[in-house]
Amino acid sequence: MKPRDAPLSDDTASLLEAARSGQRRALARVMSLVERGGPPARELGAATFARSGAAHTVGITGAPGAGKSTLNSAVVGVARERGERLAVLAIDPSSPFSGGAILGDRVRMSDHTFDEGVYIRSMATRGHLGGLTLATPLAVRVLDALGWPWIVIETVGVGQIETEIVGAADTTVVVVNPGWGDSVQANKAGLMEIADIFVVNKADRPGTSETCRDIRQMLDLSAPGEWDPPILTSVGTTGEGAAELWDAIGAHRDHCISSGELESRRAARVDSELDEILRATIAARVAELTDAPIAARLRERLARRVLDPYAAAEILLDDLP
Ligand SMILES: Nc1nc2c(ncn2[C@@H]2O[C@H](COP(=O)(O)OP(=O)(O)OP(=O)(O)O)[C@@H](O)[C@H]2O)c(=O)[nH]1
Ligand SMILES: [Mg+2]
Incomplete structure (x- = not known):
């Protein structure tokens, strides 16, 4: 085993420098190493930890096919119009649900392929020590340390682990569809618990206002926190509601900073990672x-x-x- 304070190898140092200066191939290589896990990932993690902490992370979760990627792509468009730079991680939980999801996600995010201000990465975390739960925070931290100010993590919110990952973001967006209120959805309580912002996507379909009302009622039953999660509506395919979602993300970020919640959330997160x-x-x-x-x-x-x-x-x- 390497000593804990082993100096960074020249290779890793120059790779990180190249990735930091905007070289996409270097960045892709860094992310592959993180994804693969083992000693190289560990070295990258150790080298970047101290430099991380500046990025705001946004988790987007919801049932398979809820429109997360479509909506996310629209939100990225809005953020870019406002001059923000974003990295997007689409997490493949290696579950049966995600069979075709990643390809679909690539297609949906392809509007941003040639934009220097957007980095999109699909991550399969199968085989990693600790799987999904350990590779994701490491990937986020590396992107953070490499200077990406916004990191959006998208994953399917079907299981405990997936919601945990996204729930560990600074701001968590839960995407549902009309009818969610009366549907029997796995992990509904888990999603209610982690949501900082609710979005009823596919608002072009009937039942949208009823679903908003149902969510309101469910929220009213839960213990009130300092932040009252807004319930928004959107149509991912047209981009309707994307600007409002980006505004709500910004408002939640401001709240987290001014209330001190950002610090406490992050401390809790490192703790659970340990x-x-x-x-x-x-x-x-x-x-x-x-x-x-x-x-x-x-x-x-x-x-x-x-x-x-x-x-x-x-x-x-x-x-x-
Ligand atoms: N009618 C309607 N369809 C939508 C809307 N948003 C997305 N869709 C469609 O819903 C389907 C699923 O969209 P995705 O963005 O792939 O959904 P997802 O939640 O990322 O799916 P997974 O990653 O597979 O879980 C696609 O066919 C989209 O075109 C919407 O607001 N209204
Ligand atoms: Mg998707």
Whole structure:
């Protein structure tokens, strides 16, 4: 293992410098290394941590097909008109839902392909130590340290982990469709909890105002916070409502800064990341342990009932590397 304060290798330093100066190929390479995980990702993380913290991160989540990418593309358009630079991370949770999503997302975001002020990256995080939960904050931090002032993270809000990731953004936008109020959607409570802004997209369809009302009622039932999440409407395909969404994101950002919430959210986030890293690292060691020859011998004794599972676990844990 490398010492913790290992100096940055020349390769990594010059790669980061190139990425920082705007070279897209270098940036793509940095992101690939982050995605792949392991020691190079770790080195990038260590090298960029101190320089991160300036970017505002925006999470966009919602059910598959809710129109997240379409709406996001329109919002990016608005932000660009106002001179903002943005990086967009489309997270592929490697779930069955996302089979065709990334290609679709690329098509939808292709309006911005040749714009120097926009960086779009699809991330598949399968295989990473700790998977989705660890690769994403690292990717965000690296983009942050490389000078991207806005980082938009889009992922499908179907599972706990996906909502956790986006919920860990500074501002979380939950995209729903007309009818959401009365639909039985997985993780509805989870989405209610993390939303800083609600958007009822596909507002060209019937039931929009009823859905807004339903969300209002659900919000009124929950404990009031300092920030009252606005409920907006949009039509992603025409861009209607995109400017209002960008304004709401800006307003939430201002609120976070003035209330001190930004700092507390970020502290909590690093904390849970540390937790996650510990868990993932220990889980990996446990996996190693249960594959070791001693485990096979213990299993054999368990089967003969000459040893109980707790005693077996204790013996193994004594050996934990
Ligand atoms: N009628 C209508 N269709 C929309 C609207 N916004 C998006 N769509 C369509 O809905 C479909 C899904 O849009 P996406 O932007 O790919 O949705 P998504 O939430 O990113 O989908 P996943 O990434 O697969 O979860 C596309 O066919 C869009 O054209 C809208 O406001 N109204
Ligand atoms: Mg999408």
